[in-house]
Amino acid sequence: MNLEQKIAELEKRIAELEKKETYISLREKKMRQLQYLKAEITIPIPADHVLVSKVEIEELQQQTLLGVYWNMKDLERRVGKKQDWIKENILFQPRFRKMLDVENGGFVFYPQNKGQNWSFQASKMADFLEKHFADIFSRR
DSSP, rough: OOOHHHHHHHHHHHHHHHHHHHHHHHHHHHHHSSSOOOOOOOOOOOOOOOOOOOOHHHHHHHHTTTOOOOHHHHHHHTTOOOHHHHHIITTHHHHOOOOOOGGGGSSOOOOSSOOOOOOHHHHHHHHHHHTTTHHHHHHO
C-alpha cells in the first residue's frame, strides 16, 4: 500500500469515526430529553359508591344544617370547647356580638333572663365559625 492509499484509508477511517461520534452524541441528547407517557386508565367504582364534587358535598353539608337550631351543648360539641371559653372568646366579644345577636339581625339568641337557653341558627353559626376562625383565635 502506497502513501496515497494509506492517507485515503486514514481519511476514510476518520470520516467513519466522526459519523460514529455524531451518532453517539445525538443518541445521548435524545436520552437526556424528558419522556412523557399518556395513559388512560379505567377505575371501577362499586355500585354502592358515587363520585361527587367537593363543592357539591359542601353544599349538601350546609343543607343538612338548614332549619336546625343548636343549643349551647351542641355548639360545645361542634367547637370542641366548653361554654365558658365560647362565651369569653366568641359570644361576648364586642366585635362578634354585633354580628351574632338576633337583636342586631344576627342568628344567635342571647338569653335575657335566667332559665332561658342559648339558641343558634346552625347553618349560619357553622358558616360564621368557618369564616372567622383566625379572628376567634387571635387576640385583637
